[in-house]
Amino acid sequence: MxxxxxxxxxxxxxxxxxxxxxxxxxxxxxxxxxxxxxxxxxxxxxxxxxxxxxxxxxxxxxxxxxxxxxxxxxxxxxxxxxxxxxxxxxxxxxxxxSEAKCTRPIISDICEKLREKVGKMKGVVLEDKGLTASVHYRLVERNKVGGFKKIFWSVVNPYVVSGKVRITEGKKVFEIRPNLNxxxxxxxxxxxxxxxxxxxxxxxxxxxxxxxxxxxxxxxxxxxxxxxxxxxxxxxxxxxxxxxxxxxxxxxxxxxxxx
Ligand SMILES: [Mg+2]
The missing domain is CATH 3.40.50.1000 (HAD superfamily/HAD-like)
Known part of the structure; x- marks a missing residue:
């Protein structure tokens, strides 16, 4: 390169x-x-x-x-x-x-669950962007990141397994997107x-x-x-x-x- x-x-x-x-x-x-x-x-x-x-x-x-x-x-x-x-x-x-609009209720459902489970965790920034969502953990204390990720995956995994959404990990952020091509x-x-x-x-x-x-x-x-x-x-x-x-x-x- x-x-x-x-x-x-x-x-x-x-x-x-x-x-x-x-x-x-x-x-x-x-x-x-x-x-x-x-x-x-x-x-x-x-x-x-x-x-x-x-x-x-x-x-x-x-x-x-x-x-x-x-x-x-x-x-x-x-x-x-x-x-x-x-x-x-x-x-x-x-x-x-338009295909992405169909997943909107699911994204909002996931956001609600995440808000419940990690919303109060110090440093977690949850962004419901309508068609997709971002969960930032840049400000989470280093020794708490492992615990945060565990809870995050326990919430999103059922939706991933059923093919509703896909997750990508960026720079201290998880992106939750409709599972579309x-x-x-x-x-x-x-x-x-x-x-x-x-x-x-x-x-x-x-x-x-x-x-x-x-x-x-x-x-x-x-x-x-x-x-x-x-x-x-x-x-x-x-x-x-x-x-x-x-x-x-x-x-x-x-x-x-x-x-
Ligand atoms: Mg960028």
């Missing part, structure tokens, strides 16, 4: 011709915060994104609820993909995957078809988490896939950037590319 900034010159000509930037939010354009509501988009990053609008197509793709990511980014003329791909919104696009990868391909039906633009996907791996696989042969990671790690992405600052450096270079 190669460092993107050292390889960028190779793609300069193609990128200049046009690209779609697909950016994850937490851990990619904003450092991961202690609590999800604290991960605000800094003004300079918003400015940077704004400078990219008009030069490239821009997609923010997140596990957060669509309303949350839109509220945090607050930019018009770009595409937003929320809830791991189940909600998509942008110029002339506004969809909620849809993820950030499928959503990324879908939005690429909407934005660029003739397949003339290069997709550039940047993300840091386990759920971004689906997108790295989906776009691997077609675009530039970039994992945000302090060191090269096992990933489907072809390139890496070390942290949010390097992502911003990359985005600045992109903005200058079409000046």
């Amino acid at each position: 190669k460092h993107l900034l050292s390889q960028l010159h190779k793609f300069q000509k193609n990128l200049r011709a046009g690209a779609v930037l697909l950016l994850d939010y937490d851990g990619t354009i904003v450092p991961i915060a202690r609590r999800p509501e604290l991960a605000l988009l800094p003004d300079d990053t918003r400015k940077l994104l704004k400078a990219l609008i008009g030069k490239f197509k821009l997609v923010i793709i997140s596990g957060r609820a669509l309303s949350s990511v839109k509220h945090l980014v607050r930019l018009r003329g770009i595409y937003y993909v929320g809830n791991h791909g189940f909600e998509i919104n942008g110029p002339n696009v506004n969809i909620i995957k 849809w993820d950030k990868g499928k959503a990324a391909l879908w939005i690429m078809d909407v934005i660029d039906p003739k397949k003339k633009l290069i997709p550039v996907y940047v993300g840091d988490d386990q759920t971004d791996e689906d997108a790295f696989s989906a776009l691997r042969d077609r675009g530039i896939t970039v994992v945000v990671s302090a060191r090269p790690r096992r990933s489907q992405a072809k390139f890496f950037l070390r942290d949010v600052d390097e992502v911003k450096a990359f985005l600045s270079k992109m903005a200058q590319m079409r000046d």
